[in-house]
Structures are given as C-alpha cells and as structure tokens.
Amino acid sequence: MNSLKALLIVTLMTASFAAMAEGGGDTVTAKMEAARMTAMTSHQQSESATAAATASNQNASTSDASRSN
Template identity: 60%
Template sequence: MKALNALLMATLMTGSVAAMASDGGDRVVSNMNAARTLAMTDYNQEHADTQVASHKAAVEAAREGLAVQNVHQ
C-alpha cells in the first residue's frame, strides 16, 4: 500500500511539473491576472456607490476620532 501511495505521489508531482513546462507557468499567471482584472472591474462597477459611501464614512469617523483625541489631550 505504501508503494502505491509513493507511486501515486510521484505521478501527481510529475504531472504538475509537466503542466508548467514550456512557459506554462507564464500562461497561467497571465490568465490569472486577466481574470483578476476582469473580476475587479466588474466588482467595482457593481459596488462603486457603496465603496464611496463606506470610504467617506471611514474618513469622517477618523476625523471625529482625531477631534476627540485632541480634546482629551
């Protein structure tokens, strides 16, 4: 059984190395970057209003927090 597990592990490792051969890694990275860019573009289009509102609220909260700190000092 151990020999079968070792053979299976060697086969899987060889397969992953073969998939990355001949600039396969470069193609994978470029495909991942393209997919990430597309996903972030779609996300930003759908959530633009909430992101702006959330950012403004965070800025206001930070300003209020600084004002409170300055008063207590």
C-alpha cells in the first residue's frame, strides 16, 4: 500500500512538472493576456457606440422639443 502511494505521488508530480515545463506557464499567461486585451477592446468599442447612440438620441429629442413649440 505504501509503495502504491509513493508511485501515485511520483506519477502526479511528474505529470504536473511536465505540464509546466518548457514555458508552459508562460504560454498560459500569454493566452490569458491576449484574451484580456480582446475583451477590453470589445468593451471599449461597445461603450463608445453606446455613448454615440445616446448623444444622437439626446440631440434628436432636443430638436423635436424645439419643433413642437
């Protein structure tokens, strides 16, 4: 039983080291950074589109109010 536990521990440690070897952590970090930049760009574009739509709606409502008087 003890040798089975030791073998299991060695196997798990080897698998975790192999996953992170040769810059595996750097690859994951780079992917996360790229995904964050994509999300931030998308968010900024949607914010600017919303702001432009709001401004045009406010201008249209101001024009409508002045025409009705």
